[in-house]
Amino acid sequence: MITLEIAGRQVQAxxxxxxxxxxxxxxxxxxxxxxxxxxxxxxxxxxxxVEVTTWRGKLVPSCATSVEEGMKVVxxxxxxxxxxxxILELLFAERNxxxxxxxxxxxxxxxxxACELGMDHVRYPYRFPGLNMDASHGKYxxxxxxxxxxxxxxxxxxxxxxxxxxxxxxxGVDTLVATDVGSPxxxxxxxxxxGKCVEACxxxxxxxxxxxxxxxxxxxxxxxxxxERRPRV
Amino acid sequence: xxxxKQIAELVEPFAGKPGELIQALHRVQSELGYVxxxxxxxxxxxxxxxxxxxxxxxxxxxxxxxxPCGQHVIRLCMGTACHVRGADRVLQALSDxxxxxxxxxxxxxxxxxxxxxxxxxxxxxxxxxxxxEVYGRLDPNKARTVIREYRDNQE
Numbered sequence: 001m002i003t004l005e006i007a008g009r010q011v012q013a014x015x016x017x018x019x020x021x022x023x024x025x026x027x028x029x030x031x032x033x034x035x036x037x038x039x040x041x042x043x044x045x046x047x048x049x050v051e052v053t054t055w056r057g058k059l060v061p062s063c064a065t066s067v068e069e070g071m072k073v074v075x076x077x078x079x080x081x082x083x084x085x086x087i088l089e090l091l092f093a094e095r096n097x098x099x100x101x102x103x104x105x106x107x108x109x110x111x112x113x114a115c116e117l118g119m120d121h122v123r124y125p126y127r128f129p130g131l132n133m134d135a136s137h138g139k140y141x142x143x144x145x146x147x148x149x150x151x152x153x154x155x156x157x158x159x160x161x162x163x164x165x166x167x168x169x170x171x172g173v174d175t176l177v178a179t180d181v182g183s184p185x186x187x188x189x190x191x192x193x194x195g196k197c198v199e200a201c202x203x204x205x206x207x208x209x210x211x212x213x214x215x216x217x218x219x220x221x222x223x224x225x226x227x228e229r230r231p232r233v
Numbered sequence: 234x235x236x237x238k239q240i241a242e243l244v245e246p247f248a249g250k251p252g253e254l255i256q257a258l259h260r261v262q263s264e265l266g267y268v269x270x271x272x273x274x275x276x277x278x279x280x281x282x283x284x285x286x287x288x289x290x291x292x293x294x295x296x297x298x299x300x301p302c303g304q305h306v307i308r309l310c311m312g313t314a315c316h317v318r319g320a321d322r323v324l325q326a327l328s329d330x331x332x333x334x335x336x337x338x339x340x341x342x343x344x345x346x347x348x349x350x351x352x353x354x355x356x357x358x359x360x361x362x363x364x365x366e367v368y369g370r371l372d373p374n375k376a377r378t379v380i381r382e383y384r385d386n387q388e
Binding site for chain 2 (some may be wrong): 158164165166167168169170171178179180181182189190
C-alpha cells in the first residue's frame, strides 16, 4: 500500500491506482468529465486537474496520474476552481451548448459541472460552429454541436463493445467524432446498434431517436456494470 | 473506379501490421497520387485496423489527399517569414488565376494548389514550389507569370 495526502487527508492506495481513484475511495470528490468508470482514462478534458505540491505544484489530470508514496495533492483551491471553470466555459463556448433547448437538459454531466463549479455565465463568445447532425441511424442520433470530444463513445465502442465504430476525424478545433469511414451512421458496417455510446455520452451529443427537449436520460454506469461482470483476461 | 486489386497489392507489405497504417497510406498515395476514399475499408481490412482509424489518420494529416491531384502541385509557403512578406497576396493571385482555393485542383486538371507550413527557404520569402522547382521572392505578378509559363509550355 501507498500512503499519500489528498486534500489534507492521509489516504491509502494500491500501487498503480490513479489519484482520482484514491481520492474517490477516501470519499474526496474531484469533478470529472471525460473519465468514466469502466473505460480507460484519457485525460482529455482536464476538468479533474489537481495540484501536486510535492512536484512543485505541477498541475496533473488526476484521472490519468498514478499515485506515488508521500505525494501531496491539492484537490481544491481557488486556483483550481478558476482553472476548472475556465476549461468548462471554453467547452461551452466551443460549440452550441444551450441547455434550455437540449435533449439532455436535466441529465447532462456538462450541465451538472456548470452547477457544481458555479458557472453562472460564460466569459467567452460562443463559436456556434453550426455543425451537422446525423440522424440517419434508425435508433440514435449524433449532434456534433453538443459534443465535447471527451471520447467516451469512442472508448465505450472499442473497449467495451469491441466494435470500433467510433473514432475521431480531422484535427484541432475541427475535430469531430465519426463512424467508420466518415459515412452516415446508418451505413456503418461495424456498428452493432448496442447503444453503449449513447449511454456513455455525458451530453446531448448522442441521443436516442425521438427524444425531445429534456427527455433524454443517460445511464453511464452501465459501462462499468458490463465490465465488472466480465471475467478478467 | 478504383481498382481493388491494385490497392490490395500496394498495401500487401503492411498486411496485419496496424502500426504501419501510415506507411501503407503513403504507399497508396505515392502510387495513385491520392488515397481514394472508397479504398479506406480495403486498407483497414488488410492492415488490420478498424475503418474509422484509417479515416481518422487520413483526415488528421494534411499531407494525405483524398482527391486526385493535378499534373503539377503548387506548394505555397504559409510560414511566418513568407506570411510577413505577403504570401497572402500571392495566394490571392494564384487563387484568382487558377480559380481554386487551397487544397483544390484547377478545372483543367493541370494544377493543385496547396498551402504548406515552411519550405525552409525563408531567405527567398515569399516562396512556392511547383513540383520540385522552387520560385522565390514572389509577388502576385511573378506568381501569375510562373503559372502562365507552365501553361504555355504545355501547349
